[in-house]
Amino acid sequence: MKDVKSQARSAAPGKPGGLNAEIQSRIGHQLRAMYDDVVRQGVPDRFSELIRKLDTPPGSPQVGSTGGGTNDGRE
Amino acid sequence: MPLTDALRDDILASVPSLRAFAISLSGNADRADDLVQETLLRALANIDSFQPGSNLPAWLFTILRNLFRSDYRKRRREVEDAEGNYAKTLKTQPSQGAHLEFEEFRAALDKLPQDQREALILVGASGFSYEDAAAICGCAVGTIKSRVNRARSKLAALLYVEGAEDFGPDETVRAVIGGNG
Numbered sequence: 151m152k153d154v155k156s157q158a159r160s161a162a163p164g165k166p167g168g169l170n171a172e173i174q175s176r177i178g179h180q181l182r183a184m185y186d187d188v189v190r191q192g193v194p195d196r197f198s199e200l201i202r203k204l205d206t207p208p209g210s211p212q213v214g215s216t217g218g219g220t221n222d223g224r225e
Numbered sequence: 226m227p228l229t230d231a232l233r234d235d236i237l238a239s240v241p242s243l244r245a246f247a248i249s250l251s252g253n254a255d256r257a258d259d260l261v262q263e264t265l266l267r268a269l270a271n272i273d274s275f276q277p278g279s280n281l282p283a284w285l286f287t288i289l290r291n292l293f294r295s296d297y298r299k300r301r302r303e304v305e306d307a308e309g310n311y312a313k314t315l316k317t318q319p320s321q322g323a324h325l326e327f328e329e330f331r332a333a334l335d336k337l338p339q340d341q342r343e344a345l346i347l348v349g350a351s352g353f354s355y356e357d358a359a360a361i362c363g364c365a366v367g368t369i370k371s372r373v374n375r376a377r378s379k380l381a382a383l384l385y386v387e388g389a390e391d392f393g394p395d396e397t398v399r400a401v402i403g404g405n406g
Contacts, residue, residue: 173381173384177330177380177381177384180327180330181330181349182350184327184334186245186350189244189245190241194244197240197261197262201233
């Protein structure tokens with residue numbers, strides 16, 4: 151395993167705040183961009199159907215099969 | 226509490242962020258959706274133990290996080306193709322440069338120890354407070370803070386410091402910032 155601390159020190163000599171602050175801001179953006187890209191996809195049918203099915207009161211007739219419907223169009 | 230319509234709607238409303246959390250943790254879209262499905266089933270089966278008025282997203286994230294960790298131990302040798310699989314989940318294909326940068330970020334995130342990765346995602350992307358993140362991970366608030374800090378330092382070292390040897394730090398920062406415009 152590499153010693154990342156010594157690398158970080160050698161890369162930002164005498165600039166504890168400057169370079170580091172820029173990089174941290176950049177990392178924060180990348181992290182949120184990755185995450186929000188998925189959030190924006192909303193709720194796939196697979197999950198809304200799952201919740202709806204489970205909400206069916208016990209004893210009432212189940213519509214269709216319970217095992218299917220997980221493919222929701224994904225190739 | 227019983228599963229009311231309102232509670233069901235609230236659970237559904239948490240699905241997008243649960244998926245984002247699961248994909249960020251696992252790096253694999255198909256596996257992430259399986260995790261979310263299992264989380265929902267478990268939440269609904271245990272809905273009586275949910276305290277009305279408490280933090281529903283935190284409760285759901287806790288379930289998902291624990292499922293992931295038990296699953297991870299079983300599967301740690303099978304994890305392959307995380308990056309390629311993740312890229313397929315993107316709605317819009319990023320440009321070549323942005324795509325490369327994205328893959329590099331994803332790969333660096335996957336190199337973090339699991340404790341640090343989940344702490345960073347919960348605080349830095351999901352937007353949980355340190356307190357909520359500590360509750361989700363079952364550890365002290367100070368532990369979460371130090372994990373987040375170590376995760377950030379390590380990502381910085383992985384993503385920006387090795388390249389800095391080629392250009393010098395100032396060039397790297399300019400390239401990173403200019404790359405957006």
